[in-house]
Every structure is written in structure tokens, then in C-alpha cells.
Amino acid sequence: MDSINSYLFISSMLFCLGLFGVITRRNAIAVLMGVELILNAANINFVAFSKFNGMNIDGHIFSLMVIVLAAAEAAVALAIIINIYNNMNTINIDDAAELKR
Amino acid sequence: MADLVFWIIAAVTIMSAAFVVLNNQLIYSAVALLFTLFGVAGLYVFLWADFIAGIQILVYVGGILVLVIFGIMLTNKIKSVRISHKSMQQGVGGVVTFWFFIFLFIALTKAPWAFSDAVEPVGTVREIGVLLLTDFLLPFEIISLLLLGALIGAAVLSRGES
Amino acid sequence: MIENPMITFPLLILFLPLVSFIVLIFFGKKLPRQGDWVAVGSIVTTFILAVYLFVQMLTNYDANFSHGASLSWIDMGAFKIDLGILVDNLTIVMLLIVTLVSSCTHIFSLEYMKGDVRYNRYYAYLGLFTFSMNGIVLADNLISMYMSWELVGVSSYLLIGHWFEKDSAANASKKAFLTNRVGDIGFFIGIMLLYSAVGAFTFSPIFDSISGGEAIAGMTLTLAGLGIFMGAVGKSSQFPLHIWLPDAMEGPTPVSALMHAATMVAAGVYMCVRLFPIFTADALTVIAYIGAITAILAALTAITQNDIKKVLAYSTVSQLGFMVLAVGTGVYTAAFFHLLTHAMFKANLFYCSGSVIHSMHHALHEAHDHDTDPQDMRNMGGFREKMPITYYSMLISTLAIAGVPLFSGFLSKDAILAGTLAFAQQNPGHFLLPLLGFSAAAITAFYMFRLIFMTFHGKPNMKNIFKDIHESPKEMTGPIVLLGALSFFIFYTLPNNFNPIKDKGWFKDLIVPRNSAVPGSLTANEISEYAHHAHYLAMGLSLFVAAAGILLAVLMYQRQSISAEKLSEKFGFLYFWSYNKFYFDENYNRYLYQPFLRLANSISWLDWEFYDKYFINGFGKLTKLFSKISGKFDYDGIDQGLVDGFGRVSAVSGNFLRNIQTGRLQNYLLFVVAGILVIIIAQAF
Numbered sequence: 001m002d003s004i005n006s007y008l009f010i011s012s013m014l015f016c017l018g019l020f021g022v023i024t025r026r027n028a029i030a031v032l033m034g035v036e037l038i039l040n041a042a043n044i045n046f047v048a049f050s051k052f053n054g055m056n057i058d059g060h061i062f063s064l065m066v067i068v069l070a071a072a073e074a075a076v077a078l079a080i081i082i083n084i085y086n087n088m089n090t091i092n093i094d095d096a097a098e099l100k101r
Numbered sequence: 102m103a104d105l106v107f108w109i110i111a112a113v114t115i116m117s118a119a120f121v122v123l124n125n126q127l128i129y130s131a132v133a134l135l136f137t138l139f140g141v142a143g144l145y146v147f148l149w150a151d152f153i154a155g156i157q158i159l160v161y162v163g164g165i166l167v168l169v170i171f172g173i174m175l176t177n178k179i180k181s182v183r184i185s186h187k188s189m190q191q192g193v194g195g196v197v198t199f200w201f202f203i204f205l206f207i208a209l210t211k212a213p214w215a216f217s218d219a220v221e222p223v224g225t226v227r228e229i230g231v232l233l234l235t236d237f238l239l240p241f242e243i244i245s246l247l248l249l250g251a252l253i254g255a256a257v258l259s260r261g262e263s
Numbered sequence: 264m265i266e267n268p269m270i271t272f273p274l275l276i277l278f279l280p281l282v283s284f285i286v287l288i289f290f291g292k293k294l295p296r297q298g299d300w301v302a303v304g305s306i307v308t309t310f311i312l313a314v315y316l317f318v319q320m321l322t323n324y325d326a327n328f329s330h331g332a333s334l335s336w337i338d339m340g341a342f343k344i345d346l347g348i349l350v351d352n353l354t355i356v357m358l359l360i361v362t363l364v365s366s367c368t369h370i371f372s373l374e375y376m377k378g379d380v381r382y383n384r385y386y387a388y389l390g391l392f393t394f395s396m397n398g399i400v401l402a403d404n405l406i407s408m409y410m411s412w413e414l415v416g417v418s419s420y421l422l423i424g425h426w427f428e429k430d431s432a433a434n435a436s437k438k439a440f441l442t443n444r445v446g447d448i449g450f451f452i453g454i455m456l457l458y459s460a461v462g463a464f465t466f467s468p469i470f471d472s473i474s475g476g477e478a479i480a481g482m483t484l485t486l487a488g489l490g491i492f493m494g495a496v497g498k499s500s501q502f503p504l505h506i507w508l509p510d511a512m513e514g515p516t517p518v519s520a521l522m523h524a525a526t527m528v529a530a531g532v533y534m535c536v537r538l539f540p541i542f543t544a545d546a547l548t549v550i551a552y553i554g555a556i557t558a559i560l561a562a563l564t565a566i567t568q569n570d571i572k573k574v575l576a577y578s579t580v581s582q583l584g585f586m587v588l589a590v591g592t593g594v595y596t597a598a599f600f601h602l603l604t605h606a607m608f609k610a611n612l613f614y615c616s617g618s619v620i621h622s623m624h625h626a627l628h629e630a631h632d633h634d635t636d637p638q639d640m641r642n643m644g645g646f647r648e649k650m651p652i653t654y655y656s657m658l659i660s661t662l663a664i665a666g667v668p669l670f671s672g673f674l675s676k677d678a679i680l681a682g683t684l685a686f687a688q689q690n691p692g693h694f695l696l697p698l699l700g701f702s703a704a705a706i707t708a709f710y711m712f713r714l715i716f717m718t719f720h721g722k723p724n725m726k727n728i729f730k731d732i733h734e735s736p737k738e739m740t741g742p743i744v745l746l747g748a749l750s751f752f753i754f755y756t757l758p759n760n761f762n763p764i765k766d767k768g769w770f771k772d773l774i775v776p777r778n779s780a781v782p783g784s785l786t787a788n789e790i791s792e793y794a795h796h797a798h799y800l801a802m803g804l805s806l807f808v809a810a811a812g813i814l815l816a817v818l819m820y821q822r823q824s825i826s827a828e829k830l831s832e833k834f835g836f837l838y839f840w841s842y843n844k845f846y847f848d849e850n851y852n853r854y855l856y857q858p859f860l861r862l863a864n865s866i867s868w869l870d871w872e873f874y875d876k877y878f879i880n881g882f883g884k885l886t887k888l889f890s891k892i893s894g895k896f897d898y899d900g901i902d903q904g905l906v907d908g909f910g911r912v913s914a915v916s917g918n919f920l921r922n923i924q925t926g927r928l929q930n931y932l933l934f935v936v937a938g939i940l941v942i943i944i945a946q947a948f
Contacts, residue, residue: 004216008209010111010144014118014137016202021122023194023933029172030127031929033134036165037118040141043153051148052216057228061237063153064229067160068244072251074165078172079258085176094927190933197937204943 007048015041028081028091032074039070107147114140125188127177131170138162152226269319269330272312273350276358277397279305280365284390291383302386303369306393310362316355326775328352331403333465345465349403352773353599357400357533360606361526365393367742368521371614374738375517375621385425385515392418392522399530404465405454408534412450412494415527416443422522423514435510442507446497453490456483457541470540473780481543484781488546491538492553499531499583502557506847508580512572516617519572524579524613525606532586532602539595540780548693551591551686555699558584560845562706566713567842570638571616574714578664579609581703585679588700593790594682596776601675603770604755608660608672611746615657618735618743619643619718622650626731635725640714645723649732652740654719656747661715663750665708666809671752673805676704678794681801685793701808708812716820 014037021034043063050059085091117136124130138161145154222228233241283305291298320328333347369389376385395418398411417440424436458464460479461472472478479487495501500508511523522528535542535550542550558581565577582605589598616638623637635642647654663672683697723729734740748754756768776787840846923934 004214005209010114012202012205013115016198017118017122020194020198023929024188024191026189027127029169030130033121033130033169044141044144047145047148047150047153054217055222057225057232060150060153060225060229061232064156065244067156068248071160071164072248074168075255076251078168079255081172082175082259091176194933197933197940200940201936
């Protein structure tokens with residue numbers, strides 16, 4: 001608990017799970033959830049390094065920024081997904097391939 | 102005691118995250134994400150980051166997760182709660198991400214970290230506030246503009262053609 | 264440079280006729296009156312400019328008067344050609360001659376060539392000729408002189424062959440051109456010899472390095488000088504290349520006056536005068552002999568000719584021989600003086616003959632007689648009353664050419680004969696030169712008066728056309744009167760000498776001989792000193808021979824107290840030699856052309872039967888075989904194997920790689936992650 005390795009272990013686990021989700025999921029919302037996991041993993045790293053670097057608050061500021069970005073990204077992504085659904089009646093990423101044709 | 106609590110929180114976080122990416126029911130995934138986010142907030146507490154932990158719960162659980170559940174509801178038929186969604190290339194993806202994790206693990210265990218210890222602060226809120234309005238004023242303003250833009254964009258996008 | 268009229272005016276004189284040529288050759292047919300006014304206007308302008316230059320020269324009255332300008336044409340480091348003009352007294356006098364005679368010809372032709380089929384082309388070619396002649400006159404280097412030299416040859420070719428429908432005219436133009444080419448080759452060799460030794464084309468550096476005596480001397484210089492003189496032999500119609508000039512009379516008579524009497528044939532003499540400093544003593548001896556032989560041979564030939572223009576043509580050759588003789592004996596200013604006076608009276612003689620021929624032609628036309636030769640003197644006689652202006656003008660010029668005092672020819676011919684006599688006095692071995700010179704002078708007087716008597720005196724030989732003979736119109740008599748007047752001595756001895764037997768005057772003062780650049784030759788002063796000593800003897804002798812020649816002509820053709828027929832019978836072979844022009848053409852034909860043609864034929868046989876059939880065709884076959892093999896290799900090996908193989912490899916690899924491009928975002932992401940893994944592995948191990 002007092003070593004940084006445990007936190008880094010957890011965050012890397014979280015990152016890989018999020019990556020796995022992004023790679024494997026077909027549903028756009030599920031992909032989005034994978035992205036959230038990756039962002040959380042990054043946040044944990046920021047805060048962990050902040051603590052073990054003499055409680056440098058800069059890391060906290062960064063994670064705050066990331067949280068704000070995540071919120072903005074989620075909002076825009078969900079708006080796009082709902083638009084895609086309205087137009088194509090599906091939210092499978094594979095089906096949204098209009099440009100390919 | 103604290104160690105035990107830490108590992109329990111860590112286990113909950115990892116397990117629920119695994120559930121998020123492996124489960125076939127979208128709505129279950131969303132609920133499992135809730136636990137993951139709470140777990141991460143708990144980890145923040147262990148990292149003496151009380152403000153970030155609060156923000157985590159406030160924004161993620163209160164905002165993003167609700168948004169995700171709304172999204173799920175809006176894009177599926179309400180009557181069937183079991184919204185199934187299939188996964189693809191799970192085999193290859195699993196192998197690749199597993200090896201990716203192995204390498205990360207090797208890297209972080211072998212890295213010669215050199216850290217200085219620090220005294221636990223009374224609270225981080227004050228310091229964060231001061232930093233945001235002094236050193237990080239410009240990024241703060243830019244990120245707020247970005248948030249505003251995203252808000253307007255999301256609103257415009259979801260309003261549709263009308 | 265632009266502000267200096269002594270440079271700009273000569274340039275204008277040079278290029279105005281060229282402009283006229285370009286305008287007329289392209290647009291002549293469309294202009295009113297076929298554009299003759301363009302040609303006449305431009306040439307009269309050049310004449311006025313030349314007169315201005317001449318007046319400038321006279322007011323300056325400076326023997327060393329000289330201007331020059333040049334521009335760099337080719338500059339390749341070591342090899343450098345500058346084109347430039349040189350304006351000194353010699354140039355100005357020559358420009359005046361050229362533009363004056365050219366203007367007269369243009370005006371004379373207005374009437375003479377009226378209604379000709381190629382009227383505009385005729386005037387265009389006259390412009391081209393005047394341009395190139397001025398080019399020779401103004402050149403300050405051998406290259407531009409040579410270019411103009413060739414252009415003169417071309418315009419001569421074009422104008423002799425003006426009536427190319429006539430076979431004789433076409434042949435004559437070809438003959439003139441080819442004969443000139445023979446001389447020009449020598450000219451070119453001479454230029455190259457000089458250039459290879461001296462490394463310059465411009466006159467003054469050449470003279471400088473010759474007088475230095477190190478760059479070129481002795482035999483080489485003699486050869487170079489003779490090569491350059493060969494150009495003059497061709498152009499000035501000297502023995503043995505004199506055969507083209509009599510034939511060139513096939514051209515229109517004004518052209519004969521302009522080119523084949525006054526200017527173009529004088530170009531060779533002008534060139535010799537210009538380049539006099541480069542001739543060695545040996546070269547000058549050769550030149551003197553060639554001149555003397557030409558003078559006597561042509562004079563002898565002229566005695567028996569019946570065509571009025573042929574007589575004048577041989578007379579021209581003979582007079583040119585005199586000029587070349589003068590160059591050879593060192594009194595080259597006398598040669599130039601004779602060039603000047605000869606240009607005036609010989610051009611006038613040709614105009615007068617043109618006037619007579621014109622009138623004969625009309626009369627024959629009236630009588631519907633198209634077989635009689637209008638140029639044959641045997642058909643003339645007694646024209647004196649019908650054509651008084653032509654008669655008196657021609658008489659004056661004849662007196663001039665015969666060397667009678669009061670007239671210009673006396674002064675110049677006397678100067679030449681004095682120089683020749685002085686040369687023989689200094690070198691007694693060369694006694695033949697004055698002998699030939701004086702004989703030629705006597706014969707000249709004789710045959711010229713024969714011409715006058717046969718044409719204008721006596722009884723009309725063709726009474727049926729005599730009533731239609733009449734004086735020519737003003738366009739023709741104008742130049743005749745002008746040039747006839749210029750045969751008087753007074754125009755050449757102004758402003759301080761009115762003595763008809765002394766040759767002092769502006770010419771003598773302004774055209775002074777220069778020293779030869781060749782080390783060890785006589786200085787100009789020595790030469791004129793010797794000539795001065797011989798002067799009175801020469802004058803007496805020349806007066807005597809002129810009188811003898813005229814007297815003989817009077818006796819034979821006016822009084823007819825000596826029968827020409829009996830005399831010709833007595834000297835039978837001489838008569839036939841002269842009548843047949845010493846069989847030059849026949850001998851050239853037999854000993855030069857025919858063997859050459861046979862050689863050419865056999866070579867062409869060799870070329871065609873042997874070289875072409877076996878060598879060239881063999882190569883063709885070999886090439887075909889090679890190309891077949893190479894084609895097969897090309898198609899089967901390169902095309903099918905290499906090129907198509909590349910295509911196939913591309914297609915296969917493309918088909919394979921296409922599978923990766925699924926269009927699925929997540930596949931790509933997977934590849935990215937896998938790629939990062941590979942990089943990590945590569946870095947770690």
C-alpha cells in the first residue's frame with residue numbers, strides 16, 4: 001500500500017482492461033466505457049506519482065483536467081452516438097461505414 | 102487494517118472493470134462501471150487526494166455514468182432490459198492486451214523509482230484552488246472554454262435536423 | 264558612339280538597302296508600283312548620306328581621318344570574333360562610288376526594267392547587293408568581309424540569273440557563282456592561315472603582328488597573301504578565273520553596270536588595297552603578273568568581239584587587270600584611283616550600251632523581228648544622230664578609258680603605268696610588266712573606238728529598223744549625263760589643281776599610301792618617289808599608245824583605209840584565238856570539267872554499286888537481325904518477365920495487404936497495440 005508499485009499495478013491492470021474493451025466491443029457505448037477505464041487508469045497514475053513525489057499538487061491539477069476532458073468527451077461522444085442511432089438505427093461501430101462505400 | 106481495505110478496494114475495482122469489458126449485457130456493464138469508479142475514488146483517498154476523490158464521484162458517477170445510462174436507454178428498446186451486444190476478436194485482443202500488461206508489469210517492477218516522502222497535508226483543496234488561479238490559470242481557462250464548446254456541440258448534435 | 268554621325272551614317276548606309284530588300288522580297292508585289300519607290304528612296308537616301316560623309320571628309324582634309332566601332336559577336340574565351348566597321352577616307356570614297364552607281368542603276372532601271380516579270384524581285388536583289396557591297400566596304404575584319412563577300416556572290420548569282428528562263432542566263436549565273444567559289448576557297452584558306460598565326464580577324468591587330476615579324480613571315484605569309492588574293496582573282500575576274508565575267512552579261516544591263524563593271528568586281532581590288540600591308544614582295548610579284556596577263560589577254564579578246572556588252576565586259580576585265588597590276592607593283596593608291604575613275608566611266612559605258620540595246624530592242628520589236636540580236640554591233644551603225652546624248656556621253660567615257668588627257672582615266676591609268684614602269688626600273692628582270700601594260704593600254708584605246716565607230720558612226724546596217732531608233736527617256740539619260748560628266752578630270756583634282764595632266768588633288772592628298780606591314784619591303788615613300796621619277800616617261804608613253812590605238816581605230820573603222828577583214832586573214836590564228844576568247848572555256852571544259860565529271864561519275868558508281876549495296880545495306884541487314892533479337896529479348900524477357908513480373912508481384916502483395924485494411928477501427932487499434940508490442944520487444948532484446 002505504501003509502495004507506488006501497487007498503484008501502478010492496479011492502474012496498468014485497469015488500462016489493459018479498458019484497452020481490451022475498446023478493441024473487442026462492438027457497441028459504441030461499450031467502447032466509450034472502455035475509454036473511461038483507460039482515463040481512470042491514467043488518473044490513478046497522475047495522483048500516485050503526485051503523492052510519491054513529495055505530495056506535488058501538480059498531478060492533481062492534471063487529473064482534474066483529465067476528468068473535465070472525460071466529461072466533455074462523454075457528452076460529445078454520446079451526442080454523436082445518438083445521432084448515428086437516429087440516422088442508421090444501430091450503434092454498432094462496424095455498421096457506421098458510410099464513408100467506405 | 103488499512104492494507105486489507107486497500108486490497109479489497111483494489112480487487113473490487115479490477116473485478117468490476119473486468120466485468121465491464123467482458124459482460125454481454127450493456128446495462129450490466131454500466132452498473133459494473135459504477136463500482137469501478139467508486140473503487141478508483143477509494144484509491145484516491147488512499148493517495149491523500151480528497152478533492153480528486155470527491156470530484157471523481159461527483160463528475161463520473163453523478164455525470165458521466167448517468168449520461169452513459171441515458172445513452173443506453175435512448176439507443177435501445179426500453180422494453181428489453183437485456184440489451185445484448187456481441188464482442189469481436191476477443192482471442193487476439195486478449196492475447197495482445199495480456200502481453201501488453203506483462204510488459205507494463207515488468208517495466209514498473211524493474212524501474213528504479215526514486216521518490217521522496219511527504220507529510221500528509223491537511224487538505225488539498227486550498228492548494229489546488231491557489232494553483233488553478235495562479236500557475237495553471239491559462240490551462241484552466243482553456244479547459245473551461247473547451248468544456249463550454251463541448252457542451253454547445255453536444256447540444257447542437259443531439260438536437261438533430263430540426 | 265551613337266551620337267557620332269561618322270558611325271551612324273555608315274551604319275544607315277549599310278542597313279537601309281537591307282531594309283529595302285526585306286520589304287520588297289516579302290511585300291513587293293502588294294505595294295503600288297511593285298515597291299520600286301522603296302528601293303529608289305532608300306538608295307538615294309544612302310547616297311545623300313554618303314555625300315554628307317564625303318563632304319565631311321573634304322572639310323576635314325585629313326589623310327589620317329578614321330573612325331571605328333565594333334561589337335563582340337562570338338566570345339568563347341580564346342576564340343573571339345568582333346564585328347565592326349571602319350570608316351576612313353578609303354571607305355568613304357568607296358561608299359560614295361557604291362551608292363552613286365547604285366542610285367544611278369536604280370533610277371536607270373525604272374525605265375529599263377519596266378514591265379519585267381520579276382520587277383519587285385529585281386529591286387529587292389539590288390538592295391541585297393548594295394547591302395552586301397557596303398558590308399565589304401565597311402568591314403574592319405576578315406570575317407564580316409568574308410560574309411559580305413559571299414553575300415555579294417549570292418546577289419550576283421541572283422541578278423545574273425534574273426531571266427532564268429533563258430538557259431544561257433541560268434548557266435551564266437551558275438558559272439559565275441561556281442567560279443567565284445573557287446576563288447573564295449582560297450580567300451578562306453588565306454583567312455584561316457592568318458588567323459592560325461595571328462589569332463585575330465580584325466585588320467589592325469593583323470597588321471601589327473605582321474610588322475612584328477614573329478607571328479607570321481616568309482613563305483607562310485606569302486601563301487596567306489596569295490590565298491586572300493585568290494578571293495580577289497575570283498571576284499575581280501582575274502586570269503585564270505576571268506571566264507565568268509563575260510558570261511555574266513546575260514544579266515540585265517543596269518546590273519552589269521552596277522556589279523560587273525563598277526562595284527562588285529572592284530571589291531577584289533578594294534580588298535587588295537585594304538589588305539595591301541600583308542602582301543609580301545613575292546606575293547606582290549605574282550599579283551602583278553596576274554594583273555598584267557589579265558589586262559593583255561582581255562584586251563586582245565575584246566578586239567574581235569561583236570556583242571557590245573561583251574566588248575565592255577572584256578574591257579572591264581582588262582581594266583581590273585590594270586588595277587591588280589598596280590597593287591602588285593606597290594602603287595596601290597593608283598589602283599584605287601583607277602577603281603574610282605573606272606567605276607564612273609565604265610558604269611556610264613554600260614548605261615550607254617544599255618540605252619542603245621534598249622532602243623534596239625524597241626525598234627526590233629516594232630519591226631516584229633525577234634531573231635536579230637539587239638546587242639550585236641554589226642546590226643548597228645550611225646546611231647549618232649538618233650541618240651545624241653548617249654553618243655556624246657559614251658564618247659566622253661571612251662576618251663576617259665582610252666587615257667586621253669582632260670579626262671579622268673588619263674590620270675589614273677597614267678599613275679598605274681608610272682608605277683609599273685618604276686617597278687621595272689627598280690627590278691629590270693620584270694620588264695615584261697610595263698610592256699604588257701602599255702600594250703594593253705594601246706589595245707584598249709583601239710577596241711573602245713572600234714566600238715564607238717561601229718555603233719554610232721558610219722551607215723546604218725539595218726535600215727529597216729533605223730527609223731525606230733530614238734533617244735532613251737529621262738530616267739535613262741539622267742544617269743548617263745551625270746556619270747558622263749564625272750569622267751572629266753576636274754572632279755578628281757579639286758580643289759587646288761586645274762592642270763589636266765597633273766594628278767594632284769583631293770584624292771592624292773587624302774588617299775595616301777601606307778607602308779607595307781611586311782618587314783623589309785619598300786616604304787610607301789620610296790615607292791612613290793620611284794613612281795614620280797618614272798612619271799614623265801610613263802605619261803609620254805601612255806599618250807603615245809593611246810594616240811596610236813585611236814588612230815588605228817580611225818583608220819580601220821572610220822576611214823576604212825585598212826581593211827579589218829584582210830588584217831584578220833593575215834593574222835588568222837591570232838584572230839581566231841581572240842575571237843574564241845583564247846579557248847579558255849573550251850580548255851577548261853576539256854581538261855578540268857570533263858575529267859572531273861568522269862572522276863565524279865566513277866566515284867558515284869563506286870559509291871552506289873559497292874559502298875551502298877554492300878556496306879550500307881549490309882549494315883542494314885545486320886541491324887535488322889540485331890533488332891529482331893533485341894526485340895525478342897525485349898518482349899519475352901523484359902516485357903513479359905520483368906515488367907509484368909513487377910505487376911504480378913504488386914497484385915499479389917496488394918491482394919494480401921488488402922486483407923489487413925478491413926475498415927474496422929478496432930482492427931486498426933489492435934494492430935497499433937501489436938505494433939507497440941513489437942517495438943517494445945525489439946527495444947528490450
